[in-house]
Amino acid sequence: MEKKAFKSTPLQVEISDIDLSPGPFCMSFNFDLEPLKDSIDRFGVLNPPYLLKKSDNNFIVVAGYRRLLALRELGWQDTVCQVLPDNFPPLKALLLNLNDNLLHRKLNNIEKGMVLKRLTSFLNTEEIVANFMPILDIPANRQTLELFLGLEELEDTVKVSVAMERLSLRIAGLIRSIGKDDRLKINDLFTSLKWSFNQQWETIQWIIEIASREGRPIKEIVDERQIIEVLNNNRMNKPQKVKAIVKILKARRFPSLLETEKLFKIGIFNLSLPSGIKIIPPPFFEGIDYKLEIVFTKGKELKEKLTELSNLSGLEKITDFWKGAEHG
Amino acid sequence: MKQFKIRRILLERGAEKDSLAQKIFKKLPNIPIENVEPDELALIEDIEEMDKESLRIIHFNGEFLKSCPGTRRYICCGYKILNIGINCPMDCSYCFLQSYVNQPSLRIFTNLEDRLNSIGEVIDSFPDSIFRIGTGEFTDSLSLDYVTGWTDFLLPFFSNRKNCILELKTKTSFIKDLIKSSHRERIVVAWSLNTPRIIANQEHKTASLKNRIIAAGECQKAGFVLAFHFDPIISYQGCADEYEETVQLLERYINPESIIWISLGSFRYMPNLKWAIMKRFPGTNIFNGEFVPGLDGKFRYFKPIRVEMYAKLSERLKKWYDDLGIYLCMESDDVWRQSLGWSPKNSAGLSLYLDSRVKVIFG
Numbered sequence: 001m002e003k004k005a006f007k008s009t010p011l012q013v014e015i016s017d018i019d020l021s022p023g024p025f026c027m028s029f030n031f032d033l034e035p036l037k038d039s040i041d042r043f044g045v046l047n048p049p050y051l052l053k054k055s056d057n058n059f060i061v062v063a064g065y066r067r068l069l070a071l072r073e074l075g076w077q078d079t080v081c082q083v084l085p086d087n088f089p090p091l092k093a094l095l096l097n098l099n100d101n102l103l104h105r106k107l108n109n110i111e112k113g114m115v116l117k118r119l120t121s122f123l124n125t126e127e128i129v130a131n132f133m134p135i136l137d138i139p140a141n142r143q144t145l146e147l148f149l150g151l152e153e154l155e156d157t158v159k160v161s162v163a164m165e166r167l168s169l170r171i172a173g174l175i176r177s178i179g180k181d182d183r184l185k186i187n188d189l190f191t192s193l194k195w196s197f198n199q200q201w202e203t204i205q206w207i208i209e210i211a212s213r214e215g216r217p218i219k220e221i222v223d224e225r226q227i228i229e230v231l232n233n234n235r236m237n238k239p240q241k242v243k244a245i246v247k248i249l250k251a252r253r254f255p256s257l258l259e260t261e262k263l264f265k266i267g268i269f270n271l272s273l274p275s276g277i278k279i280i281p282p283p284f285f286e287g288i289d290y291k292l293e294i295v296f297t298k299g300k301e302l303k304e305k306l307t308e309l310s311n312l313s314g315l316e317k318i319t320d321f322w323k324g325a326e327h328g
Numbered sequence: 329m330k331q332f333k334i335r336r337i338l339l340e341r342g343a344e345k346d347s348l349a350q351k352i353f354k355k356l357p358n359i360p361i362e363n364v365e366p367d368e369l370a371l372i373e374d375i376e377e378m379d380k381e382s383l384r385i386i387h388f389n390g391e392f393l394k395s396c397p398g399t400r401r402y403i404c405c406g407y408k409i410l411n412i413g414i415n416c417p418m419d420c421s422y423c424f425l426q427s428y429v430n431q432p433s434l435r436i437f438t439n440l441e442d443r444l445n446s447i448g449e450v451i452d453s454f455p456d457s458i459f460r461i462g463t464g465e466f467t468d469s470l471s472l473d474y475v476t477g478w479t480d481f482l483l484p485f486f487s488n489r490k491n492c493i494l495e496l497k498t499k500t501s502f503i504k505d506l507i508k509s510s511h512r513e514r515i516v517v518a519w520s521l522n523t524p525r526i527i528a529n530q531e532h533k534t535a536s537l538k539n540r541i542i543a544a545g546e547c548q549k550a551g552f553v554l555a556f557h558f559d560p561i562i563s564y565q566g567c568a569d570e571y572e573e574t575v576q577l578l579e580r581y582i583n584p585e586s587i588i589w590i591s592l593g594s595f596r597y598m599p600n601l602k603w604a605i606m607k608r609f610p611g612t613n614i615f616n617g618e619f620v621p622g623l624d625g626k627f628r629y630f631k632p633i634r635v636e637m638y639a640k641l642s643e644r645l646k647k648w649y650d651d652l653g654i655y656l657c658m659e660s661d662d663v664w665r666q667s668l669g670w671s672p673k674n675s676a677g678l679s680l681y682l683d684s685r686v687k688v689i690f691g
């Protein structure tokens with residue numbers, strides 16, 4: 001265990017004398033106090049909180065913010081705290097709390113952002129990237145640092161979504177630059193259903209690009225009738241709703257591609273291919289190589305299917321099925 | 329168009345004695361010089377911002393003459409790049425350098441003039457080949473000419489060789505020094521063209537369309553062979569009418585007979601370029617089209633959209649003059665056929681075609 005390099009004084013402190021707003025050393029966000037309250041109820045406070053005295057003789061919390069909140073909720077009047085010397089350096093206080101937190105729990109992404117943001121008051125970017133991002137288990141580079149530093153500006157509802165990993169960090173970074181109403185709308189959409197982070201990432205780009213193309217606010221794109229109908233559809237489960245919304249947005253984002261895929265499917269359907277035979281077009285119709293898939297169990301069956309296939313009229317036009325679409 | 333602001337010169341150790349470095353010091357006597365180490369690491373912020381006001385003087389130890397990095401999945405023109413520097417003082421939102429460069433500043437390779445002889449040896453050792461060489465791949469060929477005097481020594485050097493041409497590609501109207509030169513033989517001056525809207529909204533700090541075309545017209549009158557590049561063609565509502573405006577301006581100011589070629593290329597990008605662009609130009613609308621992954625990993629407009637854009641523009645250009653040497657940049661055989669009605673089939677075929685244009689124009 002790390003040796004204590006500072007002196008603190010144990011003191012019985014009135015809870016009401018402690019400033020319990022999230023102070024300059026706080027790195028707690030979106031936590032559940034119940035397990036802690038339960039533990040305190042049963043065993044008392046095992047580790048005393050650390051405090052610093054303020055000029056008005058009240059105290060600010062260095063470490064133990066959540067313990068003190070739990071005590072207040074449990075109705076305790078006072079508790080033993082360790083009071084740090086008045087000249088205790090703020091950076092050291094911050095590191096003390098960081099150390100305390102890292103020993104006992106995993107920080108969520110918002111909390112990591114809080115740590116990094118607080119460190120910027122004392123250290124330069126290089127030091128933070130090299131020495132602190134690795135211990136917070138974050139890729140150590142400036143872009144990621146920037147992303148984390150921006151999280152604190154987000155509305156609490158969005159922060160909760162990030163902390164609970166219902167909204168991806170990348171999305172949080174991207175929606176920082178859009179308006180508040182739009183951001184909250186996106187947060188609602190992604191947290192009301194079960195989206196994978198990849199689905200969120202693909203969809204947000206489509207939404208932003210559709211809005212930009214049509215010169216409309218993002219909110220309006222998300223609030224469109226088709227999407228609202230899906231969201232209100234009681235016969236669909238959450239994954240089905242996500243799938244349906246992705247489909248709606250894809251059709252709007254890629255109208256020509258979708259039209260082409262449709263034409264190709266109709267063309268193939270009209271061919272009446274023998275069962276177990278599938279024609280796969282090149283991805284996005286970009287290349288020129290089509291694939292033929294034949295499912296068979298016996299050589300005889302394969303032969304029959306091949307004969308049937310070679311007698312099929314219209315097969316030679318198969319690569320032209322999609323070319324009649326209107327584009328642009 | 330005003331000259332670009334140079335705030336400082338970063339002089340890399342080893343470049344002090346290069347002849348081009350000496351010339352630059354003379355041309356910029358009042359700009360502060362900071363000495364820097366060649367392997368000094370740059371700050372990410374500077375790389376991202378590209379630091380377009382610092383001129384970094386570099387003694388370049390790599391190859392000056394390189395093949396254009398085409399891909400075998402699309403038909404490439406077989407161009408050779410003369411690597412005179414990297415980065416440019418203009419700021420096009422779509423510029424691929426934003427995700428390509430890992431060093432900031434306007435990087436000028438000042439031993440270029442001293443290395444010309446070895447470049448000449450390479451060209452001379454293949455007398456039966458035609459070297460189509462350009463300086464506008466990693467920078468703009470003329471944007472810094474008033475500082476570097478590139479045209480002073482490149483024009484006489486390439487003009488004297490029968491198996492090459494030098495193409496100077498630009499988005500500026502900086503032709504004063506060029507026109508003063510007495511060399512015309514084997515020199516092509518080329519302008520990247522786009523619609524007035526794209527130029528105004530995406531090609532920041534570049535010359536306006538009209539100024540580019542007027543500059544081209546002056547070069548033509550002064551005896552230079554011209555080329556034009558519609559690249560990147562960007563699709564948006566009403567773009568057809570606006571590309572029409574561009575062609576009309578060409579009709580007004582340019583005699584089509586001495587145009588060696590006109591290339592058409594649609595906007596394409598590697599995935600990481602998108603994020604670099606969104607960061608530097610948030611709210612840009614250049615990604616609004618229907619982009620799909622291409623065979624080389626770059627995103628391109630969905631093929632039928634490209635075909636339609638190329639077909640419309642080339643038809644229109646052919647109406648102006650039917651021997652413009654129109655070619656497509658990095659497209660597949662089927663896109664060539666569908667949009668232009670013919671195809672060189674592969675990169676070798678396109679090289680042959682462009683070589684034939686060189687022979688027609690320069691003999």
Ligand code: SF4
Pocket residue numbers: 415416417418419420422423424425466467468499
């Ligand atoms: S002119 Fe060329 S090199 Fe310069 S910013 Fe534009 S695209 Fe990039």
